[in-house]
Amino acid sequence: MAMDKYEVVFISTPLIGNLVPTVEFSHHLTRHDPRFSATILIITVHERIIVNLYTQSLATAASHSQSHVNFIHLPTVQPPTRYQYQSSLGYTSLFIDKHKPHVKHAISTLASTTSVAALFVDMFTTSMIDVAQDLGIPCYLFFASPASFLGFMLHLPALATQLAADFVDSHSGLIAPKDSAIELIVPTFSKPLPPSVLPSSVLKRNKDGYFWYLEHARRYTETMGIVVNTFLELEPHAIASLSISGLPPVYPVGPILDHAGASQWHTDGAQLHDSIMEWLDQQPPSSVVFLCFGSMGSLKGPQLREIAIGLERSGYRFLWSIREPPKGKLDLPGEYTNVEAVLPAGFLDRTAGLGLVCGWVHQVRVLSHQAIGGFVSHCGWNSILESVWHGVPIATWPVYAEQQMNAFELVKELGLGVEIRLDYREGSDLVVAEELERGLRRLMDGEDEVKAKVREMKSKSRMVLMKNGSSCKSLASLIQEISGRIQGLKKDC
Numbered sequence: 001m002a003m004d005k006y007e008v009v010f011i012s013t014p015l016i017g018n019l020v021p022t023v024e025f026s027h028h029l030t031r032h033d034p035r036f037s038a039t040i041l042i043i044t045v046h047e048r049i050i051v052n053l054y055t056q057s058l059a060t061a062a063s064h065s066q067s068h069v070n071f072i073h074l075p076t077v078q079p080p081t082r083y084q085y086q087s088s089l090g091y092t093s094l095f096i097d098k099h100k101p102h103v104k105h106a107i108s109t110l111a112s113t114t115s116v117a118a119l120f121v122d123m124f125t126t127s128m129i130d131v132a133q134d135l136g137i138p139c140y141l142f143f144a145s146p147a148s149f150l151g152f153m154l155h156l157p158a159l160a161t162q163l164a165a166d167f168v169d170s171h172s173g174l175i176a177p178k179d180s181a182i183e184l185i186v187p188t189f190s191k192p193l194p195p196s197v198l199p200s201s202v203l204k205r206n207k208d209g210y211f212w213y214l215e216h217a218r219r220y221t222e223t224m225g226i227v228v229n230t231f232l233e234l235e236p237h238a239i240a241s242l243s244i245s246g247l248p249p250v251y252p253v254g255p256i257l258d259h260a261g262a263s264q265w266h267t268d269g270a271q272l273h274d275s276i277m278e279w280l281d282q283q284p285p286s287s288v289v290f291l292c293f294g295s296m297g298s299l300k301g302p303q304l305r306e307i308a309i310g311l312e313r314s315g316y317r318f319l320w321s322i323r324e325p326p327k328g329k330l331d332l333p334g335e336y337t338n339v340e341a342v343l344p345a346g347f348l349d350r351t352a353g354l355g356l357v358c359g360w361v362h363q364v365r366v367l368s369h370q371a372i373g374g375f376v377s378h379c380g381w382n383s384i385l386e387s388v389w390h391g392v393p394i395a396t397w398p399v400y401a402e403q404q405m406n407a408f409e410l411v412k413e414l415g416l417g418v419e420i421r422l423d424y425r426e427g428s429d430l431v432v433a434e435e436l437e438r439g440l441r442r443l444m445d446g447e448d449e450v451k452a453k454v455r456e457m458k459s460k461s462r463m464v465l466m467k468n469g470s471s472c473k474s475l476a477s478l479i480q481e482i483s484g485r486i487q488g489l490k491k492d493c
Helices: 016-032 049-063 088-097 100-111 126-135 147-166 208-220 236-241 269-281 301-314 363-367 381-389 403-413 433-445 448-463 470-492
Strands: 006-011 036-042 069-073 116-121 139-143 167-169 175-177 226-228 250-252 288-292 317-321 355-358 372-377 394-396 417-419
Touching: 006 016, 006 100, 006 470, 016 036, 016 049, 016 069, 016 139, 016 381, 016 470, 036 049, 036 100, 049 069, 088 126, 088 208, 100 116, 100 126, 116 126, 116 470, 126 139, 126 208, 147 208, 147 226, 147 236, 147 250, 147 403, 250 470, 269 317, 269 355, 269 363, 288 301, 288 363, 288 433, 301 317, 301 433, 363 372, 363 381, 372 381, 372 433, 381 394, 381 403, 381 448, 394 403, 394 433, 403 417, 417 433
Parallel strands: 006 036, 006 116, 036 069, 116 139, 139 226, 226 250, 288 317, 288 372, 317 355, 372 394, 394 417
Antiparallel strands: 167 175
């Protein structure tokens, strides 16, 4: 008897932090159950060169492998005009929405030759739920951020009333609490949230980013289920809090990681990676602090100089990834042609035997190296999962998106990190050299309890993916739900 075959389709926000976990989950799903194959619809933003290099490599890799994941590059569309949006999230949301006709056509074409079992959207491609509804296809949400932040998004409409009543506009354009003692209760956090750790788009209520957060959050509940890149042992309180009536079922299936990483596709990947790994090979175990601020993270000259002073004073070995701030609103951080010019005079010479400064770096491979003893991180969720997987404690330095909330959860709730800052963002006061130095000493020489918890969570992060592990069981439940729903539709026809 022929085995039933199911096609699942994914549409992701065209950013590395969203696209990579989506691709990795599609591989994870199709490897787990051979009945499934996947098609990922690619949205192109010409200005994002790194993202485009990654997507081009995907098609090349698929053509030379036995993978059950295929890629379709959608036709380009005219971007929104500058009068139609006020924020980067506003631009992204409108730009994605313009692709609906192309997504509908691509799925309809697939459906003419195979059984399309589901469409997976992500946190910012929720307008494609309309396409799934038009075509009568079950729609699921793949959420690449933590369960705690999913809960915040789902709770945001209820929080909106409190934000309107208890907060005032400040001169910076951010809303600020009328009473400095005000804290927010979000069910997926066990402790009250200080308003200072909310995403900038939520605090800037006079911009359209706040509207788009509310709009995307509203649509999450229209899906058949929510797949989250986390695991029960890491976020037990948050996941338990999401098991309430009226919400779609939540499937924690993580940690889903890209273990191959950028060295496979970045223009300088192989050569740069080899030189970094050779340097790390010469360092003692757990002696190097690694500083990296993500695919979209960059810091300006004055802050870089404070970091340099703090590193030099601390005396720790270091590997420091520095990215040049983006030149345009749609650009991503780039590489400095002369990084020495933005650092204190003589810094590179004085620290030549102690540290290494680089540009783009293959983060997950670096974290896997035995020489790495600590990670100063922007606290993107992918980075947190990578550090947990490799047992490397984090010192928190959030920059954008939901990273401030991630940092709060990591330090205050999970006990898996130490604090440099929890609420840093563009426009914040500088993290001065002394502040960084204190954080580095706690990261590298103190906080034995944190290090012990990180080692324990490293072991758990691997066990959950094994047979009978919590994430393995959750994925099996998701597969049963998707296949059962399709079988039900067939019976109804």
